[in-house]
Amino acid sequence: MSFINLMAREINCKIVYYGPGLCGKTTNLQYIYERTNPEAKGKMISLATETDRTLFFDFLPLALGEIRGFKTRFYLYTVPGQVFYDASRKLILKGVDGVVFVADSQIARMEANQESLENLRTNLAEQGYSLDKLPYVIQYNKRDMPDIGSVEELRELLNPTNVPEFEACARTGVGVFDTLKAVAKLVLTELKRGGP
Amino acid sequence: MVNPQMVMYEEEFNQIQTVVDHLVKSANARSVFIVDKNGQLIAASGDVEHLDTTSLASLTAGNIAATGGMAKLLKENEFATQFHEGERANVYIMLVGNRVILVVIFDAKSSLGLVRLRVKKASEELNHIFENLLKKVAEPGGESPFAEITDEDIDNLFND
Numbered sequence: 001m002s003f004i005n006l007m008a009r010e011i012n013c014k015i016v017y018y019g020p021g022l023c024g025k026t027t028n029l030q031y032i033y034e035r036t037n038p039e040a041k042g043k044m045i046s047l048a049t050e051t052d053r054t055l056f057f058d059f060l061p062l063a064l065g066e067i068r069g070f071k072t073r074f075y076l077y078t079v080p081g082q083v084f085y086d087a088s089r090k091l092i093l094k095g096v097d098g099v100v101f102v103a104d105s106q107i108a109r110m111e112a113n114q115e116s117l118e119n120l121r122t123n124l125a126e127q128g129y130s131l132d133k134l135p136y137v138i139q140y141n142k143r144d145m146p147d148i149g150s151v152e153e154l155r156e157l158l159n160p161t162n163v164p165e166f167e168a169c170a171r172t173g174v175g176v177f178d179t180l181k182a183v184a185k186l187v188l189t190e191l192k193r194g195g196p
Numbered sequence: 197m198v199n200p201q202m203v204m205y206e207e208e209f210n211q212i213q214t215v216v217d218h219l220v221k222s223a224n225a226r227s228v229f230i231v232d233k234n235g236q237l238i239a240a241s242g243d244v245e246h247l248d249t250t251s252l253a254s255l256t257a258g259n260i261a262a263t264g265g266m267a268k269l270l271k272e273n274e275f276a277t278q279f280h281e282g283e284r285a286n287v288y289i290m291l292v293g294n295r296v297i298l299v300v301i302f303d304a305k306s307s308l309g310l311v312r313l314r315v316k317k318a319s320e321e322l323n324h325i326f327e328n329l330l331k332k333v334a335e336p337g338g339e340s341p342f343a344e345i346t347d348e349d350i351d352n353l354f355n356d
């Protein structure tokens with residue numbers, strides 16, 4: 001649910017990075033944080049376990065600039081990917097304006113990708129959202145790893161509706177900003193339409 | 197609409213600010229915030245210059261979401277208030293009308309009893325303001341202020 005403050009002339013939108021455990025969601029946010037000017041970002045908050053697995057969420061506020069005198073702010077969140085944190089994932093999805101699904105390109109993680117995507121659909125549906133109606137992009141991460149699926153294979157399994165897709169290596173930053181820009185653009189376009 | 201927007205108008209914004217400013221004084225608080233359930237800061241008052249209000253807002257909302265989730269599992273309605281006691285700062289959090297979160301930060305100059313008392317009245321006022329605001333937002337003809345932006349405007353945001 002975007003928040004428009006006519007008084008402060010601000011518009012705030014929430015983007016959630018979703019995907020299976022260890023697919024690289026937190027790494028995406030870390031890269032964005034490192035490469036963003038200090039005046040355009042707030043503090044990055046990571047609620048993580050001692051082994052650096054996301055426990056509740058990562059949070060990164062970004063100021064993208066102005067549109068027609070409105071400051072646009074994007075609040076980026078990641079969910080914990082490990083299966084048993086489902087209750088937390090549901091909470092993070094509340095009020096979402098746009099979704100990035102980060103897939104792990106490694107063949108060994110294909111089932112985990114599919115399960116996570118199914119879980120995303122279920123959790124959105126529980127809140128009356130449909131993934132097909134939300135601004136949504138998909139990122140094929142870890143393209144630098146050996147034993148990865150081809151983009152065609154990944155598309156067939158994970159992107160039957162042909163939403164914008166990006167190859168990435170979040171650790172080095174390849175594709176990270178392309179993904180973010182694509183989803184941010186979709187969110188703003190949706191805002192312009194004022195919802196369906 | 198799949199994704200209803202929350203719009204804050206000048207009139208309600210000023211009313212909220214007045215309630216918050218007043219609460220800082222009447223409760224002897226250090227600072228007071230209003231945060232929406234999604235973690236966005238709506239209003240703040242008191243000594244907030246040295247605080248990372250954006251982070252605080254997001255963590256408060258996460259906290260309320262987590263306790264709300266616990267309440268559901270225990271078939272409780274909602275844990276409406278929380279109190280965290282620190283060495284110097286104390287935090288009192290209250291869910292107002294199941295919509296917005298009121299956060300009061302106070303120190304030894306005040307007390308939990310006083311804060312509780314003052315928050316009660318403020319939360320009633322806030323509830324009333326947000327009820328009106330939601331009615332206003334739901335009214336037909338409430339055009340999105342973004343209806344007029346162009347694809348070019350959006351593209352320009354990303355040309356850096």
Ligand SMILES: Nc1nc2c(ncn2[C@@H]2O[C@H](COP(=O)(O)OP(=O)(O)OP(=O)(O)O)[C@@H](O)[C@H]2O)c(=O)[nH]1
Binds near residue numbers: 019023027141144172
């Ligand atoms: N080789 C390679 N490693 C990556 C890439 N992206 C992330 N990693 C590594 O994968 C591991 C897990 O990354 P995280 O970003 O913590 O994964 P996550 O999706 O946040 O995991 P959860 O918090 O458990 O859901 C880390 O060691 C990262 O450095 C990538 O593109 N290539």
Ligand SMILES: [Mg+2]
Binds near residue numbers: 026054079081
């Ligand atoms: Mg993580």
